[in-house]
Amino acid sequence: MTIRIGIAGIAGRMGRLLAEEIVAAGATLSGGTIRPGAALATLPPGLPVMTDIVALCEASDVVIDFTHARTARAHALAAAETGTVLILGSSGLSVTDEEAVAEAAHRTPIVYAANFAPGVNLFLAIAERMAAALPPAQYDAEIVEMHHRQKVDAPSGTAVALGRAVAAGRGTTLEEAGRESGRDGHCGARGTGTIGFAALRGGQVVGEHTLLFAAASEHISLTHRSFDRRVYATGAVRAALWAAGRTPGLYGMGEVLGIR
Numbered sequence: 001m002t003i004r005i006g007i008a009g010i011a012g013r014m015g016r017l018l019a020e021e022i023v024a025a026g027a028t029l030s031g032g033t034i035r036p037g038a039a040l041a042t043l044p045p046g047l048p049v050m051t052d053i054v055a056l057c058e059a060s061d062v063v064i065d066f067t068h069a070r071t072a073r074a075h076a077l078a079a080a081e082t083g084t085v086l087i088l089g090s091s092g093l094s095v096t097d098e099e100a101v102a103e104a105a106h107r108t109p110i111v112y113a114a115n116f117a118p119g120v121n122l123f124l125a126i127a128e129r130m131a132a133a134l135p136p137a138q139y140d141a142e143i144v145e146m147h148h149r150q151k152v153d154a155p156s157g158t159a160v161a162l163g164r165a166v167a168a169g170r171g172t173t174l175e176e177a178g179r180e181s182g183r184d185g186h187c188g189a190r191g192t193g194t195i196g197f198a199a200l201r202g203g204q205v206v207g208e209h210t211l212l213f214a215a216a217s218e219h220i221s222l223t224h225r226s227f228d229r230r231v232y233a234t235g236a237v238r239a240a241l242w243a244a245g246r247t248p249g250l251y252g253m254g255e256v257l258g259i260r
């Protein structure tokens with residue numbers, strides 16, 4: 001029997017691509033959820049569409065969730081209670097949401113990644129190395145991201161992950177280092193060692209992230225651009241096939257790719 005993969009948020013931009021990629025990977029598309037109260041959109045005929053995440057988990061070996069931060073906690077709990085593998089791609093989770101996901105991962109495998117594109121995960125590893133080599137007293141770290149006008153959270157999950165990677169390279173955490181976001185008005189001079197974030201929104205940009213280290217006499221920057229969000233869908237399906245049958249735990253895309 002092929003692996004059964006369900007999709008939370010099947011009517012969304014990512015949900016629709018995931019449906020195609022699951023079938024292309026030779027897995028069984030077990031169904032999908034839409035938001036309770038949402039109008040039933042045009043979806044593949046014959047596909048079980050429901051609003052109950054527990055019912056989707058029970059019908060699936062793996063559930064892929066690209067919906068919204070506000071559902072992450074309930075979806076992780078449903079996966080834990082039914083022993084279903086969860087691939088979680090939603091961004092904008094609070095620290096307490098992330099703690100709830102980590103708690104659920106004691107009972108079932110969860111792959112949680114800010115970005116499922118292979119290039120971004122390499123970028124995260126390089127960011128950590130760059131930060132370890134460039135002293136924070138001289139090199140200001142700034143992260144700039146741009147996304148389509150429909151994106152509802154900022155800074156992006158990937159930008160936050162880059163910030164965390166920079167902080168880790170500097171032997172600290174993002175919270176300890178301090179975030180500087182959305183500068184406006186008399187915001188004061190930049191703090192030494194803080195990590196800056198700027199979020200641009202417009203058009204249909206799939207996802208662009210730049211990490212800049214700025215010193216008095218030199219700048220070094222690295223940019224990743226996604227041109228097609230299918231790269232996230234293929235990455236998520238790859239994670240689903242990798243995670244099925246693993247022991248419970250919280251995994252990242254770096255582990256799926258063998259990067260870290």
Ligand SMILES: NC(=O)C1=CN([C@@H]2O[C@H](COP(=O)(O)OP(=O)(O)OC[C@H]3O[C@@H](n4cnc5c(N)ncnc54)[C@H](OP(=O)(O)O)[C@@H]3O)[C@@H](O)[C@H]2O)C=CC1
Nearest residue numbers: 009011012013014034035038066067089090091114115116
């Ligand atoms: N980790 C990664 O690699 C990537 C992460 N993302 C993240 O994934 C998320 C979704 O992105 P995207 O597909 O562009 O957004 P969309 O808004 O297009 O899709 C989200 C879908 O989830 C639905 N939804 C919301 N709540 C529920 C619920 N409780 N049950 C079932 N369905 C629900 C929405 O329905 P409705 O419209 O009716 O509210 C919508 O159809 C975002 O957080 C985004 O940042 C996106 C791309 C890559």
Ligand SMILES: O=C(O)C1=N[C@H](C(=O)O)C[C@H](O)C1
Nearest residue numbers: 091114115151156157158207
């Ligand atoms: O909402 C999006 O589109 C994306 N969200 C993710 C994020 O917040 O980092 C990943 C990617 O950048 C696309």
